[in-house]
Amino acid sequence: MPEKIVLTLLASFLMVGALTVVVARRPATGAIGFLAVLLAVAGLFALLAQSFLFLAQILVSVGAVVVLTLIVVLTINLKEEQFPKERFKPLWFVTASIVTAPFGWLLYETLVSVANRFPEAKEGFGTIEAVGKTLFSDWVLPFEILSLLLLAAMVGAIIIGKKEQAYDLRT
Amino acid sequence: MIFAPETFFALATSLFCIGFVGVASRRNVFVIYMSIELMLNAVNLVLATFSRLRPDMGGSVIALLMIGVIAAEAALFLAMIVQLYRKKRSVDSDAFADLAHRRWS
Numbered sequence: 001m002p003e004k005i006v007l008t009l010l011a012s013f014l015m016v017g018a019l020t021v022v023v024a025r026r027p028a029t030g031a032i033g034f035l036a037v038l039l040a041v042a043g044l045f046a047l048l049a050q051s052f053l054f055l056a057q058i059l060v061s062v063g064a065v066v067v068l069t070l071i072v073v074l075t076i077n078l079k080e081e082q083f084p085k086e087r088f089k090p091l092w093f094v095t096a097s098i099v100t101a102p103f104g105w106l107l108y109e110t111l112v113s114v115a116n117r118f119p120e121a122k123e124g125f126g127t128i129e130a131v132g133k134t135l136f137s138d139w140v141l142p143f144e145i146l147s148l149l150l151l152a153a154m155v156g157a158i159i160i161g162k163k164e165q166a167y168d169l170r171t
Numbered sequence: 172m173i174f175a176p177e178t179f180f181a182l183a184t185s186l187f188c189i190g191f192v193g194v195a196s197r198r199n200v201f202v203i204y205m206s207i208e209l210m211l212n213a214v215n216l217v218l219a220t221f222s223r224l225r226p227d228m229g230g231s232v233i234a235l236l237m238i239g240v241i242a243a244e245a246a247l248f249l250a251m252i253v254q255l256y257r258k259k260r261s262v263d264s265d266a267f268a269d270l271a272h273r274r275w276s
Binding site: 003007011014015018019021024027028031034037038041044045046047048049050051052053056057060061064065068069072073075076078082083084085086089092093095096097099100103104106107110111113116117118119121122125126130131133134135138139142143146149150153154156157158160161 | 174175176177178179180182184189192196197206209212215223226228229236237239241245249250252253254262263264265
């Protein structure tokens with residue numbers, strides 16, 4: 001039973017946070033909802049016995065991405081009159097919901113279908129050792145490509161964030 | 172283990188749909204960025220569930236690599252937002268529709 005309560009709690013956190021992100025008018029409120037979503041996803045990873053993913057989600061997403069987002073949102077510090085004028089926002093919501101309606105049918109089908117169970121978690125499933133062994137035996141090349149991607153993103157972020165005159169490559 | 176995998180798939184589907192609605196219907200670039208992150212996290216959740224369902228660490232490894240991609244994307248996107256705000260004094264996504272009539276000198 002406690003697992004059911006935890007799952008319900010995490011699911012409600014997930015949904016409320018996601019709706020806050022989408023609906024909120026102030027970006028700072030949305031960032032708090034975003035934090036709730038990432039924490040709930042980390043909790044769902046823990047329920048799935050993926051302990052290393054839980055750790056990585058907490059460290060990277062909650063510790064780095066949300067903090068970066070909050071810093072940028074609070075640094076820019078939009079005033080009320082600087083928000084984009086979204087006159088047709090309800091209309092757009094309705095249209096986008098209609099576009100995603102087939103997914104609702106899929107959701108219904110998923111929920112009414114026969115509930116199969118997860119197999120018993122083997123000893124050491126999802127630990128750092130298991131993930132690391134798979135990562136460095138079968139997935140070495142994607143891992144190295146990811147490190148290159150991170151380097152490129154870092155250099156790109158520095159260059160994009162520079163002042164104006166740095167753009168002129170002719171000088 | 173008392174949960175059904177369907178619960179996790181349903182949660183991931185809802186999260187993805189909400190993220191899509193956010194991308195499609197808002198004009199604030201912060202909201203668009205956070206909605207894209209919601210969609211990526213939904214995919215991560217599906218990967219972790221499949222990895223748990225047929226005990227195989229491949230799915231967790233892809234989800235782990237995905238977390239790295241999310242971090243890289245966040246750094247780039249936020250740098251772009253800051254730079255564009257510095258130029259335009261706005262976070263309206265319509266203010267950035269600028270490449271359409273840019274003169275390349």
